[in-house]
Amino acid sequence: MTRIFFASGLLLSLASAGVIQQRGHGHHDKWHVEVGARPYYLVDNMDAGALKSQLQKCENGPFKTSDFVISHRGAPLQFPEHTVQGLHAARRQGAGILECDVAFTKDKQLVCRHAQCDLHTTTNILNRTDLASKCTRPFTPAKDGKPVDAFCCTSDITEAEFKTLCGKMDGFNPNATTVQQYMDGTPYFRTDLYSTCGTLMTHNEYIKIVDSFGLGFTPELKTPQVKMPFNGYTQQQYAQDMIDAYKKAGIDPSRVWPQSFLPDDIFYWLEKEPKFGKQAVYLDERVDTPEGYANATASIPGLAKRGVRIMAPAFFALTKVDASGKIVPSEYAIATKKAGMDVITWSFERSGWLNKGGDYYYQYVSPVINNDGDMYTVLDVLVQQVGIKAIFSDWPATVTYYASCFGL
Template sequence: MLNLLTSALLLSTASAAAVVRKDYGHDSENSRKINVQVGVRPYYLVEDMDEGSLKRKLQSCSEGPFKVSDFVFAHRGAPLQFPEHTHESYSAARRMGAGVIECDVAFTKDKQLVCRHAQCDLHTTTNILAKPELAAKCTTPFKPASGGKPAEVKCCTSDITQAEFKSLCGKMDGANVNGTTVAAYMDGTPYFRTDLYATCGTLMTHNEYIELVDGWGLKFTPELKTPEVKMPFNGYTQEQYAQDMINAYKKHGIDPSRVWPQSFLPADIFYWIKNEPKFGKQAVYLDERVDTLEGYANATASMPELAKKGVKIVAPAFFALTKVRDGKIVPSEYAIAAKKAKIEIVAWSFERSGWLNKGGEYYYQYVSPVINNDGDMYTVLDVLVQQVGIKGIFTDWPATVTYYASCFGLK
């Protein structure tokens, strides 16, 4: 009788699993039937806006319906409140309507691909320092702050194996550089975030991320992180690293149309264009040249050359796409040049600046004279969509952009 019951239970479990796979597996339409929830933040931002037609339009959409949108690129998941690049962060992004989810791809000591924003950020994004046996393997083991000098530490994915990586917990990205103990150093979450959901974030390998996002029927934007170790790394070349990332999608049978590979290194973009053209045509060149005035001018002038080399999408920090003219926010020279060269634009990263009544810092530097409240975020987003014509935007809190995308029918 026990064997019969056990067999029945196993069959029941297998059937249930099959049903789940059917409902939530590779069926994009079923995935998009998820009850998208935007929470209270978008409403707070809309109410904080200056009076005008945009505010009235967004208020008119207060009851939804809110839908999954490929315009919404989940930047590291939902790191405004969840530990970045964790299962929990990705799940939150999905619930908030992100149609495209990001994995920043780094490699481990055994040359396996994992999701981390930087190759050497484990000391700020995980609990590695609380694990003495792994902390001892860090490139620079922890040295407490002393004599007015900040704490020193550097822990990289390439310091440990994939199995060791998976034993870590994700935490909110941050550190107290004045910490004189490991515990004090790890207690550094930025003021505009929270540790409420950071009890032990589940770290993800690149393969696990692919399986998760594919199971939801959503799309992918993996970023090949610029190595912080000398390449080749124990014989591992940059080209093999770039190829391994693409190979993972081919191995899982992912259609290239669902993947936006990214890199800050032009050589990676050109490698994909030449060697993996089906993926390369959606390769996103993350353009950090705009961070200096000289670089901004060079980047603007280079658009025709980039287009000639096959680059079809650029992605600068969104401050580079707008400026102020006659007291109004308008498209920048960079944005105009990209459009003229027929290069699409994906911007980064929304919800990453803290309070806008403090000036908005990095992401709002070109429009700070006309920024004075958090609601101005939607004013800037509206210019990016309606005037610049961006293809999508990375966001640390997808719900904020989902609200706008649903209101304006951005699919």
């Protein structure tokens, strides 16, 4: 998705790219987009300058739903991830595309979970004596210098059993000696206020909800954490089942952006399901090491020749700091532009406080990051210079404010 341009030319570029297209807003008119207090807090926190002044001028909106804004796992800054409540929050905050990370159960049904084996940190399964014993590794308390342990997978239980669980904020206490202590580990910058019992979703339920909103879908085929084939269930069948769900529901492929970290999944969709494959998103985690970053950048022309049209690294890989101390596009970003590829990136609002330079997502620009308002400084470079087409966010309202202000 990489094109270097300014906001005035963005909508034209989006439309002409033919991959990420803004759908008409008529189907969004049934609800009012609310951005809440957080964007204003971030803008107020910014250093003085032209960007801050522009964002301040937009304080009264109007705020609109935008396909530039992708809901990452719902709205997990404050709501348990991959829950019905999180989806509704994301919709109200203006996300035009909503995500379901797709995992499979013991009976080979598809459900929404960020990882196949995260039920011990994202649900109440350990509190459920009828299900906790079915975990790959049931709860073992921390003792004699050994850390706590638990490992519970969607593939340990059936779809029906999965649906009886409650979603909670992702987190755990590594020093816990009881299940209750273990489950009390929500990161300091999130909240348990809306975490009484989040409603989990199957993939089909997610499709039905998002379709009722009239919004876009981005299902991610999660890399299995069990050996494949799983009881005869192959990776190819898993990839096909995810696409088949949209075909069965009558969803137009133009509304679906299938994702995977595994390039073979992308190539499978390109070959077997080209209508869906042309919007397939290659989630690129190769950039996590310097060597991997260099190899990933070098591989981009070859991926483009194989038909991959959308690259999606974490957003740190798209920027760097130049000799004058300015945040500018990275080599990876320039390579995708040269190859004519589009870029989606992830994940905004996962970092907590930025007053000490940020975390994983800001690692290439940390020397010039010193306050929460710098989130918008980085986002502005990603949009205006890198030319990203969309960004995942744990709190869509933050990006919606910017997107509405700049007509994205």
